[in-house]
Amino acid sequence: MAKENIENIEVEETENVEEKEESKDSTKEKEATISVSEMKRRIAAEQKKFNKQIEEMKAEYELEKEKAKMTKEEKKSFELKQKEKELEEYRNKVKKLTLTSKATSVLAEKGIKANEEILSYVIRDDEDSTLEAIENFKELIDGLVNERVKESARQSAPTDSRVNLNTDNETVNKAEWARKHRIIKN
16 A cells, blocks of 8 residues: 555656646747747847947047057046046036935925926926926926816806706706796796
């Protein structure tokens, strides 16, 4: 009996292993089939990345070539200019982050949830122009919202003056019903 249990367990284990292998094969087949357009898109993306790398390497090569021709003083001057450029880039990044933070908080105060798209519209070169752009954006949004509300609040005039006003489901003219139920009569 113990021998039969061991054989059953071994058979079950081999079946489980075979099922797992089959599922892996079917998964690989699903992953392996890619449409032609998807493959073209992938190739184009890789080609674009490769071309970008080539351009960067060419620029770096030209820079090194120019440096080789320079004297010590020219190299120092060149490196100083490079450091100044780098410093300016960092300053611009910090300035942009500061303006983004300020714009986000001002928009939140005005009840607007800021996302990248909104921030790209309102962030300008300095704080004053950014705040002015936020104010203009807020006025624009308020105007559009008010226009939408007015548009949705308008009701069209009834086209038929007959309305079911009686309890016995007879349709009568409003004017007739009003005359019939008038308290003060002329």
